[in-house]
Amino acid sequence: MADDFKFGTPLTHDMISKFNASIQPQRMIAESIAAEQDCMMRQVVQEVGEQGYQNRKRIQEAMERTAHNTDVTNERLEKMIDQQSSYIELLEKANETLQKQLETGQKRLEILQDIFASGEDGVLVEKELMNLIKKEIDETHPLWEYIKDKGGDIAEAGATAGFPVLYGAFKAYLQSKGIMLP
Known part of the structure; x- marks a missing residue:
């Protein structure tokens, strides 16, 4: 067949048919390889896509858990702050009462000192x-x-x-x- 094709010789329909017939197995092998590569590429892309999806899903779930935990922590902190504020108010009132009692006691002591001294x-x-x-x-x-x-x-x-x-x-x-x- 190599003898049939020479540069400068015009190609005939027969020659083209022979050429096509000779490259047909190679074309089929190339197409088979291309199809296999295409299939493998689709499979790799699908696996990468699935991994990406799973990663995004895990990240989203982690963010949602973090947000929930943050909300719970904030609620607990607000309750603690409210309780501490109430306790501080109670202590301030007790302090005011004790301060008034101390002032009254001091006035009484001054009166007694005035009387006896x-x-x-x-x-x-x-x-x-x-x-x-x-x-x-x-x-x-x-x-x-x-x-x-x-x-x-x-x-x-x-x-x-x-x-x-x-x-x-x-x-x-x-x-x-x-x-x-x-």
Whole structure:
């Protein structure tokens, strides 16, 4: 067949048929290889596509889990913050109450210090104590009759006679609690 084809010789229909017949097996092999490569390429593309899809799916699921976990964590943090805020408010109120109690206690201590450290004689202190007691009780109290008349009658004389003892005992009691009076 190589002799049939020479350069410069015109191709006849016979020659073309012979040429086609001689290359037909090679063409079939080439087409078979091309088809096999095409099939393999489709298979590789499909596998790569499937892997890509699975990867995207796993990434999407991971992102959704992360978002859910973040939401749950945020809700828990909000609850904790609310609870801490309530606790702080409670502590602030307790602190305010204690501060008011401390201020009241300090005022009372100042009054007691003024009474006992004033250098006034016992009668003035006794009268002041009687006035304070009178403000604290009403006419149903058993001491009312004893305290009501501060004009110097027998009831007051009896109470006044007992006040120095009460005064000394009260002063000793305060000193035993750490309140030192002059």
